Amino acid sequence: MADLSTVFAGIKSPNPFWLASAPPSNSGEQVHRAFEAGWGGAVWKTIGAPVLNVSNRYGAFHYGGQKMVGINNVELISDRPLDVNLREIAEVKRAWPDRALIVSAMVESNPDAWRQIVRQIEDTGADGIELNYGCPHGMSERGMGSAVGQVPEYCEQITSWVKNVATIPVIVKLTPNITNIVGPARGAVAGGADAISLINTLNSITAVNLDNFEISPNIGGKGGHGGFAGPAVKPIALNMLAAVASDEVIVRSGVPISGMGGISAWRDAAEFVLLGASSLQVCTAVMHYGFRIIDDLCDGLSNWMDSKQIESLNDIRGKSLSRLSAFQDLDLAFRAVARIDQEKCIQCNLCYVACNDTAHQCIDLHNAIGQVVPPGHDVRSNGKKEATVNRPRPVVREDDCVGCRLCHNVCPVEGCIEMVELPPSRPAVTWSELSHVRPDITQDWDAMKRYREETGIHIH
Amino acid sequence: MDREEVRPDPLAELLPALSDHEATLEANRCLFCFDAPCTHACPTHIDVPNFIKKIATGNLIGSASTILKSNLLGATCARVCPVQELCEGACVLGAEHRPITVGRLQRYSMDFASDKGLELIRPGNPTGKRVAIVGSGAAGLSCAGELRKLGHEVVVFDKRGLPGGLSTYGIIKLREPIEVALAEADMISSLGAHFEYERELGQNLDFKELQAEFDAIFLAVGLGWTPRLGIPGEELIVDGLAMIEQSKTDEKRVVVGDKVLVIGAGNTAVDCATIAKRLGARAVTMVYRRTECEMSAYDHEYDFVKAEGVRFKFLTQPVAVLHDGEKVVGLECRSMQLGELDESGRATPVPIEGSEFIIETDQIIKAIGQEKPALAALLGIDTIRGFLKVNEEFETNLPNVFAGGDCIRATGSASTVMAVQDGKMAADSIHKKLSLSSGG
Incomplete structure (x- = not known):
C-alpha cells in the first residue's frame, strides 16, 4: 500500500485530502462526520467579521445532462457566532488529534483585528491558519477576501501582521480572479507565509432565467456574480498551481502548496500532486455527493500509486513541472497525426464533421471498398442493414493531418483515435532558436515562405 | 361501483410515455452522430439526432417540427415502427451498449405537440390543382x-x-x-x-x-381482408383483422374463447394471439405450417408474444374445422416438413402423409396475410x-x-x-x- 500520509508545512494528516474551507466544514458536527468518513483534514469554513447570508445562495452550471459541472455561490464566511465556531473547532481537534484541522480566517484589514483572530484560533488547538484572500463576493466589497488577494502588497502586509503573532503555520489562500497569480503568491511569501493554497473561486454568473430574465439564482429578483468552483474550473486551477509551483521565488522559498479547484476524483488529485501540490482540498464534489467520496479518493490514488510502484506522494510531487514549457520552447519539428482504429470505430463520424467543418479537412469517408464517398444516402435506401453495412467509415489522410487533435478529443470511444507520433522530418528547433538564427522569418512572410520551402513544411 | 369498470384496460398502450426526466437523460445519451445511421435506416429519413438534440436542449417545438418535416405521421410511427429493424437497430450505441430509444423519444416530442395543440405545419399557397x-x-x-x-x-x-x-x-x-x-x-x-x-x-x-x-x-x-384457407368449416373461423378492428372500436364486445388457436405467424397473428390472451383466453396457441425461422413476425414481436404466454405449434397445417353445429370443437391438422426454397427464399412446407391429428379448441382465428x-x-x-x-x-x-x-x-x-x-x-x-x- 502506498503511503498517503502527508506533512504539510509541519501539519500532519493521514492522507492529503482536506475539506476545503466551505459549507462542508461549517460546523463541528459536519467535520466530525467527515473525519469519521476518512478525511485527512479540514479547513474550517472561514470565521471572522460578522455577516448575514441570503437564500438561493448556490447557483449551478449543468451541461449535457451532467448536473453541477460547476457551482457558484454568494454564501459569505461563517454566519455562525464566532464563539460557537471556536468552541467546536477546539472540540473537534481534541477528538481527532491525528487529523489536520486548519481554520480559515478573514477580518477587517487592520493589524489588531488580525492579531485578535489569530490568538482566538490558536487557543482552539488548531493546527494552522488559512488566510482567506480569495472570497470574490460580499467580503471583497468590504475590503476583505479577493480585494486583498488581488493586490500583492496587501497580501504581503496582512500576511506579515499575522505572522507577527502566529505561532502555528500560516497558509495564504489565493484568488484566481487576477491576471497573474504569481504576484500575490510572491507577496504572501514575502510576508512570511508558511504555505500557499489555491485556487479560491472564480467570479461568475451561472445562468439567466429565460422566463423572466432574472439572474439565476434569483435573490429577491436580483442576482450577481458569485464564486465559481467545481469540475469546470480544474484546468484553470492546474494552470495556476503550475505557475506558482514553478515560480523561482516560490521554489526558492520552499513553501508548500495546497491545491484545490475542481478536484472530484483521485485522478484529479494525482494531477495536482504531479504539478506540485502537497495537500489537496475538496469542496464541490463533496457538496454534490457527500463525505463518502473520500473512499474512492484515497483508494483510487493509492491503487494508482501501487500500480506505478510509487511509495509516497513525496516521490511524485511536482514531477510534471519539468515538463512545463513556454510555447516558444516547444519543438516545432514534433509531429503527430491522428490514426483511427477501425476495429474500435463505431462510425458515429463525429471526427469527420469536426475535422471537416472546423479543423483541417483531412478525414475522408470511405466506403467498404476504400473509395472516398460523400456523406449522405439514397432516399430509397433504408433499414438497419443498409444503414450499417454500407455506412462509410472515417479515415485520416495522414499526409494532410496537422495533428491538431480535435478528432481525438471528440471521439466517444476510448482509445479509438490515437495521436501517433511520427519520426520528425526535420531537425528539432524551437521558435526561440529559430527567431535567434533567422530573425527575418518572424517579421516577413516571404522569408517564412523561403524557410518553409527549405525545410519542407507544407501547409495545405 | 361496478368493479368491471375500474379494472385497467388489458389492451391499454403498453409503453408508458417517457417522463421529462427520462426523455432528457436519454436524449443526452445520444452521440449526435453525423450523417447518422438511424436517419439512413428510417424509411422517411427523419433527422433523428437533430430531433433528439432538440429534446436535450428543451426545444420541443423544434423537435416535433423536425420529425414532421420528414414524416407527417410521426406519432403513429413512434409507436408502431419496428424500430429494432430501423433506427434503433442501426444506432451506433447498439453494438456494445443499449441503442437510443428513438421511438419513445419521438413519441415524447409528438405527444408534446399534440398535447399543446401545436400547428407546426402550414399549407402552401394554392396552386389550383x-x-x-x-x-x-x-x-x-x-x-x-x-x-x-x-x-x-x-x-x-x-x-x-x-x-x-x-x-x-x-x-x-x-x-x-x-x-x-x-x-x-x-x-x-x-x-x-x-x-x-x-x-x-x-x-x-x-x-x-x-x-x-x-x-x-x-x-x-x-x-x-384475410384470404381464404379453403378448408371445411372455414366459415366458423374468426377473421383476425376483424377481431383487431373490434378490439379497437368496441373492445367490450370482443368474444374470446377459452382455448384459442391462431392460424398464421405474422405480426397480425401475433396481435390476435395477444388480444385473445389479454382478453381472457386460458390457452392460446399459434399454428404455423413452417418453423420459427421462416415466420414473418419481427423477432421482438415473437419474443413479446412468447412472454405473454402464447404457445406455438410449428410445421402444422390446418385441414378442417371440427364443429358441433355452430360451435367449434377442434382443428384437424397435418404435420409438415420443410422442402425446397420458394421464390421468396423461404422453405416450402410439404405435408407428411398420414400425419393428421386434432387440436382441441373452441375458437380459431386466422391471420395469414391480406x-x-x-x-x-x-x-x-x-x-x-x-x-x-x-x-x-x-x-x-x-x-x-x-x-x-x-x-x-x-x-x-x-x-x-x-x-x-x-x-x-x-x-x-x-x-x-x-x-x-x-x-x-
Missing part, C-alpha cells in the same frame, strides 16, 4: 399532407367511417390507441385536406369521374404479383394515377413507415408532374 386520394391510411394521409404543404387541393376518399386505415382499425391498441391515429388525420384535415367517408371505388365512387374531376389520383387502398388489391383489374391497372405496379415515380400505367402503400408492396415487408414514405415521395412526383403540366 386538385388531387384525389383514395384511402386514408398511412400512405394516403402522408400524401394528402405533403400535397397540402405544396398548395394542392386534396380530397381524401375512404370506404370506412373513420380515417387512418390500419392505424385506426388494424394495429392493436396496446401499440397504438385509436385516438393517436384519429388525431393525425385531424392534423391533415386542419391543413385543408377534405375527407369523404364511406366512399368506395367501384361501389359509390366512380373512377372515371375522379379522373375527370381531378388533376391526379393517388391510390392508397391498402390490401383486403388479399391483394382487387381494384387493379377493375381500373385497368397493371399489377405485379397481384400488387399495383408503379414506376420509380409511383405512377401506374395510367397517366396521372399514382399509387403507394401496402397495395404496391410487392417486395419487402409492408409497414406504416414505408407507406408514409411512399405517400411523401408520390406527393413529390405528383407535384413535379402537375407543375410541368401547368407550364410553370
